[in-house]
Amino acid sequence: MPDPSGQGLTFIIGGARSGKSAHAEKLVTARPGPWTYIATAEAYDDEMAERIAVHRVRRGAGWTTVDAPLDLAQALRTVPDDRPVLIDCLTLWLSNHMLAEHDIDALSAELEEVLASPRGPWFVVSNEVGMGIVPDNRLARRFRDAQGRLNQRVAACADRVLFLVAGLPLQVK
Secondary structure (H helix, E strand, C coil): CCCCCCCEEEEEEECCCCCHHHHHHHHHHCCCCCEEEEECCCCCCHHHHHHHHHHHHHHCCCEEEEECCCCHHHHHHCCCCCCCEEEECHHHHHHHHHHCCCCHHHHHHHHHHHHCCCCCEEEEEEECCCCCCCCCCHHHHHHHHHHHHHHHHHHHHCCEEEEEECCEEEECC
């Protein structure tokens, strides 16, 4: 049950292009600003740079953007109390760490510890990657498994979990 004070963690999960980010932005902007957007994406190519630009334009004014492709826990620690926060997304954060060959279990535990005590209304976006076929290579299987474990950890400490399907939010928790 969501915290009646308006504090708490909302976890928004779904497939690619399910409407997760747009829905999360609506939930955040329904609260008084200013709002903080913690971005985990890195623009390694033109297509990703375009995706990031589209997100920035869609958000518009009133947002402070914090780039945290790796140190998400520290970025959350620096957000002022009571500030609505949108973290988009855990999937890219995990991918960044896996490609850098960092200790995923330790980083996930640190992030879980911070997310378990939100100091405001926090919204976390992540992809559900385990509903498709079994990947054909070791790295993709490791990623799918690590993402599934991370999603379970975040869902366990969330006050509310929404699953987005075709732009429609389903409340899971």
